[in-house]
Amino acid sequence: MPLVHRFSVPVFFRLFPTPCSWHVDRLELFVCTGNISRSPMAEILTPHIFNEPSLEFSSAGTHGLHDYAISREAERLLQRSHISQMTVDAFRSRRLTADIAAAVA
Structure with missing residues (x-):
């Protein structure tokens, strides 16, 4: 099971203040409780930080x-x-399902 980090969006931007570029082919999954605030913000904002087409966020x-x-x-x-x-x-x-979790394992 992947390690899930919990931090707010402002902390996220302090950790990664400028766009990064890595070559990795993988899916990153952000998980929170309701999937209407924290994890969607991470899903939407992260591609603007990690400018790498081989990374997919959900x-x-x-x-x-x-x-x-x-x-x-x-x-x-x-x-x-x-x-x-x-x-x-x-x-x-x-909602997080076993199929969704298996996609990032």
Whole structure:
């Protein structure tokens, strides 16, 4: 089972303040409880930090609400980070399943 790090978005940007480029072919999964705030923000923001097409990012929630939009608070934070409204609107939450976890193992 992959190690899951828990940190807020501002801490994430302090850890990785500039875009990075690594050549790795893999899927990174961000997990939180409901999949409407923390993990979706990580899924949406991370590709802008790690400018590497061979990395793919996804998210799910341990108690995820199925097919919900991102929370208003997360939406506001993403807008302040200059993420397009279309990207925010396209996100739909999902619950963590064994199949999802197996995809990143």
